[in-house]
Amino acid sequence: MYSDIAVGIFNALVGQFLTDLSTPARALIMNNNQILYDIYCRKSMEEEDRQVLSLEAQEKECKEYADKNGLKIRKIWRESYSAKAPGRKLFNQMMQELAEGKIQGILAWHPDRLSRNSVDGGLIIYHLDKGIIKDLVFPTYTFENTPQGKWMLNIQFGQSKYYVDMLSVNVKRGNRMKLENGWRPNMAPAGYLNQKEDKTIIADPDRFPIIQRAFREIIAGHSTVMEALNKLNNEWGYKSLMFKKRGGQPLSRSSIYHLLTNSFYCGIIQYDGKEYQGKHPKMLTIEEFDKLQIVLGQKGKPRQQVHSFPLTTIIRCGECGSMITAETKTKYYPKTKNTAVYTYYRCTKKNPKIKCSQPYIREEAIEEQIDQYLSKITIPEEFKDWALKYLDYVNEHEAKVEQLSYKNINQQIEDTREELRNLTRLRIREQIDDTLFEDEKKNIQKEIKRLEELLTETNRQADEWVELMDETFNFAYYAQLHFEFGEDPMKRYIFSKLGSNFLLKDKILALELKKEYFAFTPEYRKQIKPLGLDDQRLFMLQKNNLVPADLSWLPG
Structure with a gap:
């Protein structure tokens, strides 16, 4: 009995002695009881750990502390992951080995290396309560495995979590302000560069133009995405x-594909479910971006719809002028016990001044009429290839003439600038007064600006002509095929591009074909003069390998 009392008193004295000891001395005594420690080092790349020691520096300090205090180290864990939320792989693995009894203590540089969230912090406190963790050691913080020590450690974990929470609030506030000012808060996408000096985004001179060129080739139908x-x-x-x-x-x-669907390229920043108008240089207009989404088989401006009707908001009623809408009807067939869904187009009848009498029309009937229009402008592949080849030949020869024109305009600009320099010399020598100098200077600068604008406009018109011709011939060849087999967005794009003034009356669709497509119709081809393939012209075509395989498509 007395021996049991003596043992109890001894244990109580040892417990009180360990509580009063400093951390190094306590660690040394526990080490004598063969406690094994693991070193845990952690650093994330996020804002929360920007000022924290590197993994190598943490490991070095922990090793020095262990050597100084005689701690027995079993393993070193190095993890590059944020602790603001649970789910760290190596930390969880270390805690599992703690639970299995492989180690009894942890050595870390600071408590916030172990946890910055309530779940992991709570788990550590719980393991201390259950005796699974015998000791925690930190070179920068003194911990005692007592109720007071665990309470202080819990406060330390709470401070770490508070720091992360406030940092998140401040970062979100800063991001929101940056977005409202028109700038993306994170890394710029391909084709752009982040400016460190003023925290803005500029065009990448190497990548911006070639990505823009790829986008426009896809929009124009010159290349598929993979091409x-x-x-x-x-x-x-x-x-x-x-x-x-x-x-x-x-x-x-x-x-x-990520680039092609990113609205950043048309000046719209998508962030946290909201849209912001960006101030960065646009690679595409909004219209070009919408067209690109249609080419990819997506809607340009997504809207929540139960059904997709490709021809709505384009056609007007020929009787009352209201827009044509669409709806679906489900029909049940008792004999076969099957149901079928049909789409009908009809007038919205929103003109209060006219009592519209126009009937419904089945989707198949209206698409059949569109197909007839498309068949009128459809050209054979041989003609399309020849026409584009011939246009390249014509453009090449015209480019030589235009080059001479550019040269003349550039020479005029240089001559006018020389006039300005001569005028300045006269003023320096005081051979003319200020009034005359300023008047002449304004006239010369005005002339220089006019010539520069003429040069730019000439270049632009030449480029637009080539692009328009390429797009027109490709559309005339592919449109009917794409309308027949394409998805609804593609059908909508082709139909809207076909012409203008779309009217539906008495179940008959009328429209005005675009001039460039009307040129392919049989009616127009009968009106134009024959091409006149005389021997000289035929020789020119043969010489340049431009004789068409299908002569029936030549004018006349």
Whole structure:
């Protein structure tokens, strides 16, 4: 009995002695009882750990502390992951080995290396309560495994969590202000560069123009997505931006689709479910971006709809002028016990001044009429290829004439600038007064500006002509095929591009074909003069390998 009392008193004295001891001395005594420690080092790349020691520095300090205090180290864990939420792989693995009894203590540089969230912090306190963790040691913080020590450690974990929460609030506030000012708060996408000095985004001079070129080739129908990707990587030499450990790679297949659907390129920043108007240089107009989404089979401006009707908001009623809408009807067939869904187009009848009498029309009936219009402008593949080849030939010859014109305009600009320099010399020599100098200077500068605008406009018109011709011939060849087999967005794009003034009356669709497409119709081809393939012209075509395979499509 007395021996049991003596043991109890001894244990109580040892417990009180351990409580009063400093951390180094306590660690030394516990080490004598063969407690095994693991060193845990953690640093994330996020804002919360920007000022924290590196993994190497943490490991070095922990090792020095262990050597100084005689702690027995079993293993070193190095983790590059944020602790603001549970789910760290190595931390969880270490806690599992603690629960299995492989170690009894943890050595870390600071308590916030172990936890910055309530779940992991609570788990550590719980393991201390259950005796699974015998000891926690920190070179920068003194911990005692007592009720008071655990209470103070819990406060330390709480402070770490509060710091992360407030940091998140401040970062979100800063991001919101930046977005409202028109700037994306994170890394700029391909084709752009982040300016460190003023925290803005500028066009990447190397990548911006070739990505823009790829976008416009897809929009115009000159290239498929994969063809544009091949040109970007293999012909135009695209390589991603270089960083310390990554970069310099060609654009991947998944990445180009991400670029093609990113509204940042048309000046709209999508962030946290909201849209912001950006101040960065636009690569595409909003209209071009919407057209690109249609080409990709997506809607340009997504709206929540139960059904997709490709022809609505384009056609007007020929009787009352209201818009044509669409709806679906489900019909049940008792004999076969099947149901079928039909789409009907009808007038909205929203004109209060006219009592509209127009009937419904089945979707198939109206699409059949559109197909008839498309069949009128559809051209054979041989003619399309020849026409584009011939246009390239014509453009090449016209370019030589235009080059001479550009040269003349540039010479006029240079002569006018020389006049301005001579005028300045006269003023310096005081051979003319200020009034005359300013008047003449304004006239000369006005003339220089006019010539520069003429040069720019000439270049623009030449480029637009070539692009229009390419787009027109490709549309005339592919439109009917794409309308027949394409999805609803593609059908809508083709129909809207076909012409204007779309009217539906008495179940008959009327429209005005665009001038460039009307030129392909049989009616127009009968009106124009024959091409006149005399021997000289035929020789010119043969010489340049431009004789068409299908002569029936030539005018006349």
